[in-house]
Amino acid sequence: MPQTSRIAEFPEAAAEQARWWERHILEVLHGLPPDAPEGTKPRPEFDPGQHSLAQRERAKAAELTAAGHQVSASGIKQRRQRYQRDGLVGLADRRSAKQMQAFGQVEPAVVEAMRQAIAETAEASSRTIGFIIWRTQQILSDQEETTGIELPSRATLYRLFDKLATGTHATGSARARRSIGARPSGPFGEVPASGPGELMQIDSTPMDVLVRLDDGVAEKVELTGMVDIATRSITAAVLRPSTKAADASALLARSVTPEAMRPGWAEALRMSRSALPHRRLLNIDKRLEHAAARPVIVPETIVCDHGSVFISHAFRASCRYLGINLQPAHKATPTDKGTIEKTLGSVATLFAQFVAGYTGSTTDRRGRGLEEGPLWSLPELQNLLDEWIIAVWQTRPHDSLRDPDAPARAFSPNKKYATLLESCGYVPVPLSGEDYVELLPERWQAINAYGIRIKHRTYDSPELNPLRRQRSGVTTKKGLWEVHYDPYDVSRIWVRDSRADRWITVFWKHLRRVESASASWHGTTLAPRSPAAPRNRSPMRPQPCCGGPTTVPLRNRTVRPSARSATAASSLAPGPPRPTARSPIRPPPRPNTTTSRTPSSPTSFRWACSTRLPTPGGDHDPFLPSGRARDSAGGGCRGEPPADHSGRLAEVHRRPASAPGPAVPG
Structure with missing residues (x-):
C-alpha cells in the first residue's frame, strides 16, 4: 500500500511539484487527468483504446517538452513506475527531504x-x-x-x-x-477490574494542611485512603498525625460499613437522593436506611506497598478476618498502584488547597504565618473530608470511567457503581457490632475509681463498678484491661469484660455537655431521643455494646459510631489563641480562654443548600451565600451536589460566635 501520508515530510514546494506530476502520470495511465469532469472523453493521443502505454508516454514527453519542461519518454516511464510503486511520494524530489544526522557532526x-x-x-x-x-x-x-x-x-x-x-x-x-x-521500559500493563471490590488499592501520603492537634501544636497529618479500581470510589479515607497499623485496620471497617448521615449535612447527600439504587439495596441491607451517598464496597484483593503499616501483623490479620487477599506491590515500584497515587494527589488539588492552613506541596510554595492563623482540628478536618468525598468526589465525572461505546461520556463513581451493580450484584458483609469493635485499634488500660483516662479524656460508666481497681487476669499485660477505641470518634470506648464475655460501652464523661452546648450554640435541637435511650447516647446512631439494661447488642448495630461528638469535643480542647477570620473556608473564631470555650459549628461544606433551620429573625439563613434564601419547605435544595465545588467552596459561610458557651471543667 503506497504511503501517501509521508508527503507531509517534504517541503511544500516539493509536495506541490509531486501533485503536478501526479496529474500528468494519471493521464498517461487512464487517459484522463484526476480533475476531469464526468463524461469527458480522453484526448486522442492518450486514449488507452487507441494507443499503447509506451505511445502515451512518448506523447506526454513531447507535450511537456513543447510546454518548456524538458523531459524524455524514459523519464516519464520512470516516474510512472515510481508512482505505481510508492504513490504520490514516489513523484517527490527525495533530495529536498534529506535529513541531517541526529546529533550533527558531534563525535x-x-x-x-x-x-x-x-x-x-x-x-x-x-x-x-x-x-x-x-x-x-x-x-x-x-x-x-x-x-x-x-x-x-x-x-x-x-x-x-x-x-x-x-x-x-x-x-x-x-x-x-x-x-x-522506576518506570518499566515496556508499555504499561493493566489488571482489569470488572466489579466493585474486585481490586482495590491502599496507600498513605502526607497531607499538605496544618492541623491544630489536641495539645495545641500545629502539625501536618497523614492521609490514608483506599480506592476501588472498577468505580474509582474512595471507600474510606482517614487522617492521623502518624498512620499506624490500627488505623489501616479501622480503614477496612469503614469501607465495609455504610457512612451514616451526620448532623449538618445537606439532604442532597443522602443515598436515597443520589444516583445509587438505594431502594433496591435497602431491601438487601437494612443498614442503608439512613446512609449517605457513598457505596459500600467489600474488598476482594487489596494492593499495597511495603510500608510497615500495611505489612504489619495487625493489618494482615484484619484482612484474613474479612477474607481479603492482600497483594503487596513490587518494591520501589509506585506504578503497581498508580490509581491510588493519582487519587491521593487529586485530593490535594481538589480539596486540600481550599482548606485553611494549606501549606503547599513544597517549602517554596508555603506561605508565612500559617501556624498563627485559624486552623481546623483533626476531627473537624476529618468531617470535612468525609463530606467532600460524598458531595464532590463521588458525583464528579471521572476521566477513567468512560463508556467504551461512547468515549465522550464520562461516569461519576456513583453512576459507575450503579451500572456495575446490574451485572455483579450486591452481597452485604455480615459484619456485626462485635466484628466492628474487633477491627478497631486496641490499648491496655487500668480501670481506676474515676474510670479510664485516654489522652486527657475520662471515660466512665456504671457498668465498670465491678471492675474498678481490679486486675483483668491477663498476666502478659500486667493485669490491664483490653480497650478498643475508634480514632475518629472520641465519644466512647469499648472495654472487653472477659469474665462475662461481652463488650462494655463506656462514654466520655463530658459527652452530654458538649452535645447540649453544641445544640444551644446553633439555635437548634438534636434529633428526638427515645425515652428508653440513655441521655448520653447519640440520637443519630445505634450504639454497639452488649450486656446491661441500657445497652444494645452488638449484632444489632447498623451503622458506624457518630463523629459529631468528636468534632464538638475537639473544639473544647485548649490551644493557642485563634484570631478572628472571616474567610469562608476557615474555622470560626474562638475566644482565648481555658475555662470557657465556644463550641464550633458542625463541620460541613454548606454547598448550595443547607439543612439548618431559618434564624429566628427571618427567612435568611447565614449558612447560605449572601442574597440566597431557603426554599419554602426549609429543607434545602434537592438533587446531587453541584460539580463546580470550587465556586461553592468560595461561598461557604460560618456563623460567627455570638456568646461564649457554657463553662466545662477540665
Missing part, C-alpha cells in the same frame, strides 16, 4: 559519554548543565581510546544536552527523576 564517543553522565544523575542530587558537561569531559579523559577527542563548542554541547536529556529531568526535580527511573 559518537562524545554522545555516549554525555549519555552516561546523564544516566548517573538518576539517584544523585540535582545539578546544572555545566556539571553534566564537566562530567562528560571526565568520562572521555578516563578512557584511553577517547583521550584525544576534542570537545565541540559549548553551544553545541548545550544543544546536545537538550536532545539527550529530554524527558529525564536531569537538572530538575530529583523526585521526578527517580520516578521516571
